[in-house]
Amino acid sequence: MDFASTITALTPSWISVFVLLSFFAYLAIVGSVLLGKLVAGVTLPDGAQIQYTCNGLKLLILLVGLLGIGVALNLISPTVIANRGLELLSVTFLFSIVVTLLLYVAGCMSRDQSSSLKPHISGNFIHDWWFGIQLNPHFAGIDLKFFFVRAGMMGWLLINLSILAKSLQDKSLDTSMILYQLFVSFYILDYFFYEEYMTSTWDIIAERLGFMLVFGDLVWIPFTFSIQGWWLLSNKVELTTAAAIANCLVFLIGYCVFRGANKQKHIFKKNPKALIWGRPPKVIGGKLLASGYWGMARHCNYLGDLLLALSFSLPCGASSPVPYFYPIYLFILLIWRERRDEARCSEKYKEIWAEYCKFVPWRILPYVY
Ligand code: NDP
Numbered sequence: 001m002d003f004a005s006t007i008t009a010l011t012p013s014w015i016s017v018f019v020l021l022s023f024f025a026y027l028a029i030v031g032s033v034l035l036g037k038l039v040a041g042v043t044l045p046d047g048a049q050i051q052y053t054c055n056g057l058k059l060l061i062l063l064v065g066l067l068g069i070g071v072a073l074n075l076i077s078p079t080v081i082a083n084r085g086l087e088l089l090s091v092t093f094l095f096s097i098v099v100t101l102l103l104y105v106a107g108c109m110s111r112d113q114s115s116s117l118k119p120h121i122s123g124n125f126i127h128d129w130w131f132g133i134q135l136n137p138h139f140a141g142i143d144l145k146f147f148f149v150r151a152g153m154m155g156w157l158l159i160n161l162s163i164l165a166k167s168l169q170d171k172s173l174d175t176s177m178i179l180y181q182l183f184v185s186f187y188i189l190d191y192f193f194y195e196e197y198m199t200s201t202w203d204i205i206a207e208r209l210g211f212m213l214v215f216g217d218l219v220w221i222p223f224t225f226s227i228q229g230w231w232l233l234s235n236k237v238e239l240t241t242a243a244a245i246a247n248c249l250v251f252l253i254g255y256c257v258f259r260g261a262n263k264q265k266h267i268f269k270k271n272p273k274a275l276i277w278g279r280p281p282k283v284i285g286g287k288l289l290a291s292g293y294w295g296m297a298r299h300c301n302y303l304g305d306l307l308l309a310l311s312f313s314l315p316c317g318a319s320s321p322v323p324y325f326y327p328i329y330l331f332i333l334l335i336w337r338e339r340r341d342e343a344r345c346s347e348k349y350k351e352i353w354a355e356y357c358k359f360v361p362w363r364i365l366p367y368v369y
Pocket of ligand 1: 200201202203258262265268287288289290294298299301302305330333337341344345348
């Protein structure tokens with residue numbers, strides 16, 4: 001694609017604005033009325049707890065069902081996203097800028113002193129806009145941080161489904177595309193099945209809502225994590241049976257480690273006496289789990305996620321580094337995040353954390369790192 005046609009493809013049309021706003025309207029309206037498990041978030045420094053309605057899975061299945069009906073009735077083109085990928089990207093990017101400027105202004109005007117809404121203003125506008133000034137801003141009763149991460153994960157699936165429709169239309173569907181679609185769809189559905197675990201993750205409890213997070217959720221997750229799918233649309237890969245089986249194994253091992261580690265921590269936080277792998281857990285200082293995956297490395301969950309990310313790219317073979325963007329990016333992100341989380345935990349748990357580090361010396365990959 002030359003420069004002029006790239007600019008044309010990036011120029012937003014009213015159709016892409018409509019697609020994006022309809023998606024957000026659906027998530028806001030249906031997400032507010034659909035019943036779901038009520039989950040109390042972590043306790044904030046002022047003792048308050050945010051209540052999250054974890055209805056993401058129902059919301060997603062209903063959305064896909066409604067879109068399916070729309071496609072069957074010829075009201076919606078299944079390839080609308082795949083055909084307008086670049087302009088949807090630029091509309092979402094512009095939306096992220098506008099919404100975070102509004103968040104900045106609303107935060108500055110807020111007089112709320114509760115710990116999740118008290119604005120942290122450094123005086124440096126770029127810094128405050130980029131990192132955000134409030135931890136958990138709300139709009140019309142909706143927790144915006146939870147809303148945006150949900151939109152990003154669902155957007156990723158919608159993009160992939162549209163890519164799948166395009167490959168069916170082009171008659172180019174092959175094993176690579178099927179494996180990629182299966183792995184990512186499973187990962188996203190699983191994410192929403194365990195949506196309540198999200199309420200205790202770093203982004204929700206520690207990161208303020210600014211451009212960095214909104215851009216990450218709305219633009220980065222759906223558009224760059226689907227690079228493999230876009231790439232497979234225009235590149236043919238001959239995957240051997242052995243390679244496909246090895247690919248499935250990487251996915252399965254990654255999933256077991258990722259889900260197992262996150263589940264063990266989540267269960268431990270609810271009930272510190274719950275059995276881990278059938279045995280009473282080893283607990284350090286009454287607060288830190290040192291059994292199961294958390295006794296093998298301090299962030300085994302990151303290892304599982306990295307294996308999963310690799311499994312999403314392996315269907316693309318080894319002819320190009322482009323489809324490996326996601327695992328490479330995630331590797332850098334999680335190494336950096338592990339260091340930040342380590343600093344946070346060291347500050348929070350002090351000597352207990354030091355004891356945990358002595359007991360579990362490995363950060364992510366046992367015996368290597
Ligand atoms: P974690 O879920 O690992 O949460 C870290 C927190 O858990 C710590 O701050 C601490 O918080 C608590 N903790 C750490 N060690 C222990 C322990 N031994 N016992 C009890 N509590 C402990 O981090 P993230 O939120 O970063 O990651 C969650 C998942 O999301 C991961 O699987 C990660 O791979 C994935 N992820 C995916 C990304 C992507 O782009 N695909 C990006 C980022 C994350 P506390 O104060 O509560 O004790």
